[in-house]
Amino acid sequence: MRLRPHLVRWLNTRYGGMADPEDVADHALIEAWEKLATFDPERSSFQTWLVQLTGNVARREVMQLAKRAARESPVSVNKIAAPIELEPAAVFTDKYRAEVLWSSMRKLPRIERHAVILCDMEQRSNRYAARVLRISEAQVKRARRKGLERLRGLLLKHREYLRPESP
Numbered sequence: 001m002r003l004r005p006h007l008v009r010w011l012n013t014r015y016g017g018m019a020d021p022e023d024v025a026d027h028a029l030i031e032a033w034e035k036l037a038t039f040d041p042e043r044s045s046f047q048t049w050l051v052q053l054t055g056n057v058a059r060r061e062v063m064q065l066a067k068r069a070a071r072e073s074p075v076s077v078n079k080i081a082a083p084i085e086l087e088p089a090a091v092f093t094d095k096y097r098a099e100v101l102w103s104s105m106r107k108l109p110r111i112e113r114h115a116v117i118l119c120d121m122e123q124r125s126n127r128y129a130a131r132v133l134r135i136s137e138a139q140v141k142r143a144r145r146k147g148l149e150r151l152r153g154l155l156l157k158h159r160e161y162l163r164p165e166s167p
Contacts, residue, residue: 112147
């Protein structure tokens with residue numbers, strides 16, 4: 001399709017670090033075909049509608065990738081709670097650590113959760129997160145800081161389940 005190269009260029013410009021912009025463009029074209037009945041030529045041009053739909057697909061893909069990567073290698077609870085003094089010998093089992101982390105992450109507001117996932121777990125820049133979340137870099141920094149503070153508080157509620165590390 002002649003719009004595919006345009007979509008791939010747009011994805012590379014908008015989401016510079018994306019691994020497979022060609023795949024995202026293909027998914028967007030498939031979704032456009034499925035949603036063609038929702039296109040209204042009086043509201044926008046087809047190209048504008050398609051680019052908007054491609055942006056939605058790209059954001060979904062980035063969030064799914066971030067969630068998948070975080071599930072596969074969850075960030076350490078002790079690393080997140082580091083500024084708050086914990087007994088050095090106290091640790092969670094890996095499985096329980098992941099469960100506690102994700103149950104706590106789900107309690108964060110959406111923007112804060114995604115800012116923490118993108119910046120801390122995916123190690124993406126604030127600029128990249130701002131593009132994905134469609135907010136300013138200052139808002140990403142604020143959401144990330146608040147998200148980490150809330151997450152630390154939620155994780156500290158599980159201190160009674162900490163157990164000393166076996167020698």
